[in-house]
Amino acid sequence: MDCDLKRKLLNGLQSDPKFIPTWYNYDDVGSRLKCQAANRMKDVESCFYLSGAQNFVAEHYVREIIPKGPYDLTLVDLGSGNCSPARPFIDEMLRRQDTLTFYPLDISGDFLMHGVHHLSEDYNNSLVIKPIVADYVKGIEQLRTAEGPKMILWLNGISNLSYQDQVNTFRLLSKVMTDKCCLVFSADITEDRETILTAYNDATGYNKSFIQYAIERLNREERSEIDVTDFEYNVDFIPNQDPDSTSYVRAFIIAMKDIQYPIPGLGVDLSMKRGERLYFHEGAGFSCKYTLDQLRHIVDKAGLCLEETWTDDNKHVAFCRCSRTEELL
The missing domain is CATH 3.40.50.150 (Vaccinia Virus protein VP39)
Structure with a gap:
């Protein structure tokens, strides 16, 4: 990962609210995981x-x-x-x-x-x-x-x-x-809210695994030890008919307790209070x-x-x- 992308990752983890950019999921492993999730979910009714x-x-x-x-x-x-x-x-x-x-x-x-x-x-x-x-x-x-x-x-x-x-x-x-x-x-x-939410938080867990892959990559590449079981995964859909905007999905994890995880590769700690959110996208939402x-x-x-x-x-x-x-x- 080049210096510019690493700086963007660091900025996201230090912002308020905290986020990991969506593009971070798309290394070789994440890209394969995304394809596997889409292929497997084709066989699950109304999933992806x-x-x-x-x-x-x-x-x-x-x-x-x-x-x-x-x-x-x-x-x-x-x-x-x-x-x-x-x-x-x-x-x-x-x-x-x-x-x-x-x-x-x-x-x-x-x-x-x-x-x-x-x-x-x-x-x-x-x-x-x-x-x-x-x-x-x-x-x-x-x-x-x-x-x-x-x-x-x-x-x-x-x-x-x-x-x-x-x-x-x-x-x-x-x-x-x-x-x-x-x-x-x-x-x-x-436009159907239930169809959208089912796709991003499906019972099989395929898409959830892909979205949370950002944490796995962070642990592997930047030598952190973030435990996803300390968080609750959630998604939401925000409809918007404004011609100058879009509807979008929000995907995030909520800290179930106060946490602090060192991220040696970035030289910072991930510190979050109970109830604080970490988003898996930049800005208001993703998957417009x-x-x-x-x-x-x-x-x-x-x-x-x-x-x-x-x-x-x-x-x-x-x-x-x-x-x-x-x-x-």
Whole structure:
């Protein structure tokens, strides 16, 4: 972990209220844990709804989502993980063109390269893979060197950023796009409170284990010995219809007694009073939920135009295709 990320982690643990940033969960181990949780929860009724809904839209509407044109496209995948969600798009684009240049981007290098290895075996020379190991800001900057028309894929990546960071990231993307480029992103549009709370605090404990993995990583990498049994895990859903905002989830642990744990690797102690909360996200919440008007408002602020949307039958996820507005071209 570089110095800038370590500083952000330290700031979160010393803030009021205390928090561990959501991105901290996404090292190689955490990324695998997230995939395992999503896969296992597919078999549990009304558990993690988003993965299934996203897969449904990608598989049934991929031909409509990818724009048709007289030129070949380059595919960019932000927050690519193990590259699996991009496969329907890779398959369809290779039906239309002989070769495809693919830029998968993820903060977890080991997890990303594992997926890249499997892609290389499956697609051989038809897929030219140029992985980028970086966060969104640094990775998008590197995309300036990617030539030709691009389709930028960003599946459920906006939801764990703060509202302003969502706008800022869209704005950064607009600056590496031309009139022949498009952005395709997905977002959670679920409105049912019980469905959402069940997903983030499911009876199986899969998602809870992933969210609390931040403590396990802190203990392993920074040599702390924080005992999660000293805390109570909880989640909440905060609905918000304001066009300048979003609904969101809050996930946190509550200290069941006064605690003080040294964190030698960071040179600080985690000190909490009984009843104090430690959040697993920065800002008001994470895993944002949106109305279509809220999504349209966000992309408008970033200089993008929302062209078309696709949703699953249960209205859990929306795929949105955007172009750059004319005044920015």
